[in-house]
Amino acid sequence: MCTLKLAIQKNGRLSEQSLELLKTCGIRLANGDRKLRATATNFPLEVLFLRDDDIPQYVEQGVADIGILGENEVLEKARNVATLDRLSFAACRLSLAIPREESYTGLRYFNNKRIATSYPRILGAFLKEQQIVAEIEEIGGSVEIAPGIGLADGICDIVSTGSTLLMNGLKEVETILRSEAVLIATPGIGPGPAAILEQLRFRIRAVHNAATHKYILLNAPDAALAEISTLIPGMKSPTILPLAREGWSSIHSVVREDIFWEVTGQLKKAGAEGILVIPIEKMIL
Missing domain, CATH: 3.30.70.120 (Alpha-Beta Plaits)
Incomplete structure (x- = not known):
């Protein structure tokens, strides 16, 4: 029997909300306890739990037919995947932040500065568009500590509530991108999985319409x-x-x-x- 393979983030807020979406769509998982995979008992769906930044690659290569992840990751990885639907949850923004005590007068502040980020592709394109010349320090995590340890003058990172910035003595000064969870698909999805995907999207639309x-x-x-x-x-x-x-x-x-x-x-x-x-x-x- 044909099965649709869905990749979602293995932990965190987006993972919880993705699983809640499946539950609201009437899909029951036999094993949703953070193992590598889970199979639905009442729908032809298999869920793979992955790192969010790995999902675009897995979907591009067809290891997973579809994925749910933040639009920011889709844009940063720039893989050959199709974005099908915006899912109206896990809203956040990719923003520039600087030390709280610094005076900010506009984007020209970042000229000849160092900016730490996990999103060098998006940041680089933004700086080029705004004609800002800055050095990008790519780091994998804990971006918010970079100014405090002298690695950078400012950061570009995902912001939800802003509490993490405050705790690290930073203030948000510019929003580069607004993001939410999206549904993506492999460009080579077969007819069997594609038919199941349309059934899943039908359910998601019904849930979304009800919510609004x-x-x-x-x-x-x-x-x-x-x-x-x-x-x-x-x-x-x-x-x-x-x-x-x-x-x-x-x-x-x-x-x-x-x-x-x-x-x-x-x-x-x-x-x-x-x-x-x-x-x-x-x-x-």
Whole structure:
């Protein structure tokens, strides 16, 4: 039987969120306990646990059919892989940082400076584009300590909350790249794995749609139904059910969460009452 091979990071926040995505997609792993591989019991999927910076190479070479990793790693490794989907988790940014006590007046600060980073390709392209001449010190880890030990004048590193920079006496001064988890695929994926991949992407889209939408229920006077229906039109149109109370109806609709918050005041002004906002588990369009 054909199996789709997925590479994910073997530990860390991105790994946890990748496994949670599979779980939400209804995929159960027989062994997800940080061993080298795990097999799904109810879907033709095998998961390989790898270092995140090795995943692009494994996917390019077809050892894994697909991979989930940060977009920053995909761009830095520049392997021949296809980026299929942005997954809306593990958001971070690749930023320049300098010692907290330094005065920063703009990118020209970095002219003739040394910058420590694990992302020399991305940083080099950025500096070239900005016409900044700086020396890049490539190091594999603990980039944030480089200024403190005299290795560099500043750093270029991944930032999520900024707490690590603060602990090491640094401040973020420029954002080079905004990144999130992406799904990548080998360019030579076979027809069997490709068919399974489409099934997996279908599930991921259903989960993503559910996460960004909410099921809305509210009561409203019949005279306001037309106005409220234009505010929360749903996927095609809202469902309207008469209430036992004469002249009133219940409106059910599915709305993007950001849009709902924008029109809440208008709903109340139109006469809506008893508004309920309910999460959606899966949503298939």
